[in-house]
Amino acid sequence: MMTHANLTRAWALLVGLSLVAAACSMGLPIRIAAPAILLLALLKARIILRDYLDLASAPSWARGFALTLSLFCATILGLYLAG
Amino acid sequence: MSQADSTHPPGALPGELMMWVLIISELLVFGAGLLAFMGVRLTDPVGFAEAQSHLHRTGAALNTGVLVTSGYLAARAYLWRGVGARPKARLALAGAAALGVVFLIIKGAEYADKAAQGIAWDTHPFFTFYYLLTGFHAAHVVAGVVLLLLVAWKDAPRNIEAGAQFWHMVDLVWVLLFPVIYLLG
Numbered sequence: 231m232m233t234h235a236n237l238t239r240a241w242a243l244l245v246g247l248s249l250v251a252a253a254c255s256m257g258l259p260i261r262i263a264a265p266a267i268l269l270l271a272l273l274k275a276r277i278i279l280r281d282y283l284d285l286a287s288a289p290s291w292a293r294g295f296a297l298t299l300s301l302f303c304a305t306i307l308g309l310y311l312a313g
Numbered sequence: 314m315s316q317a318d319s320t321h322p323p324g325a326l327p328g329e330l331m332m333w334v335l336i337i338s339e340l341l342v343f344g345a346g347l348l349a350f351m352g353v354r355l356t357d358p359v360g361f362a363e364a365q366s367h368l369h370r371t372g373a374a375l376n377t378g379v380l381v382t383s384g385y386l387a388a389r390a391y392l393w394r395g396v397g398a399r400p401k402a403r404l405a406l407a408g409a410a411a412l413g414v415v416f417l418i419i420k421g422a423e424y425a426d427k428a429a430q431g432i433a434w435d436t437h438p439f440f441t442f443y444y445l446l447t448g449f450h451a452a453h454v455v456a457g458v459v460l461l462l463l464v465a466w467k468d469a470p471r472n473i474e475a476g477a478q479f480w481h482m483v484d485l486v487w488v489l490l491f492p493v494i495y496l497l498g
Contacts, residue, residue: 234392241385244488248377255370255496267492274381274488282388282481283336284327291326302344302489309351310497313358 232284240281247274264310268303275299329471332478336485339453343446343486347493350442357438364439365498367432372419373495377487379419383412384484387461387477394473402473406465409480413458420451443494450486457483 251270254263276296279285285292326333354361390405427433427440434444457480464476 232388232392234389237385237388237392241381244381245378248374248381251492251496252374260496260498264497267496271488271492275485278381278384278481278485278488282384282484283478287321288324288326290324299489302348305348306351306493306497309348309355313351313355313361 231287232281236281236286240277243277244274247277261311265307268307272299272303328478329475332475332482336478336482339482339486343450343490346442346446346449347490350446350493351497353438353442360437361439362498364437364443365495367427367430368443368495369423369426370495372423373491376416376419377491379412379416380484380487383409383416384477384481386412387480390465391470391473391477394468394470399468403465403468406461406468406473406476410458410461410465413454413461413480416454417451417458420447420454446490446494450483450490453483453486 247270251267254266254270257263258266276292276299279295280292285295321327386405386409390402390409393399393405394402432440434441457476460476460479464472
């Protein structure tokens with residue numbers, strides 16, 4: 231269920247994960263940081279779906295989105311590392 | 314979508330079904346665009362990395378914070394409207410829309426910087442994708458700002474819910490687009 235407290239926690243997590251991603255992209259060689267950056271993007275997408283779009287109340291749909299987005303990020307990573 | 318709305322059966326998609334059709338459609342369109350971008354990158358990874366070095370990563374990272382904060386305000390607006398706090402809800406929606414405008418100003422500065430460097434959509438395939446994907450996303454931000462202001466005016470809970478869903482979709486697309494276009498050089 232969406233509550234003000236859950237939303238505030240989600241927002242803080244999103245900001246925190248964005249800062250970590252920025253630190254990874256600046257502090258590490260990009261080919262090493264790439265998996266972490268994509269994992270952080272995936273986590274942020276899941277938080278937006280779960281808390282902002284309230285898919286926490288529809289767990290089967292949340293799992294479907296999570297699986298599809300995970301496959302997408304894995305494909306992006308594969309294409310990146312192949313280049 | 315929230316504690317303010319108990320009409321959804323357990324496990325069903327929250328909010329308007331047509332908004333979910335739109336969200337999934339947009340994710341597929343942007344997802345295909347990003348996969349095509351990465352596919353074309355395979356033909357010239359060095360050129361793509363060089364082109365990407367002209368982007369302003371700090372501004373784009375700042376825009377991530379702007380959008381997730383804007384989405385937060387839109388989500389809270391729906392909760393406030395659900396308990397009858399209409400002025401708070403309207404203020405939050407206006408704040409969300411204002412942050413959308415901030416996003417567009419930062420994006421505009423980024424485009425102006427590229428133009429000043431003589432970079433156009435046909436300078437390199439990287440920039441073709443860059444302008445196509447970020448421009449299409451910016452067009453959604455413009456639509457979202459208009460929609461947020463509209464639902465702040467016509468503030469029935471279902472309207473605010475639909476407007477917030479659209480705005481979260483814009484947010485969702487950005488968190489996937491940003492690392493691929495701006496960071497994976």
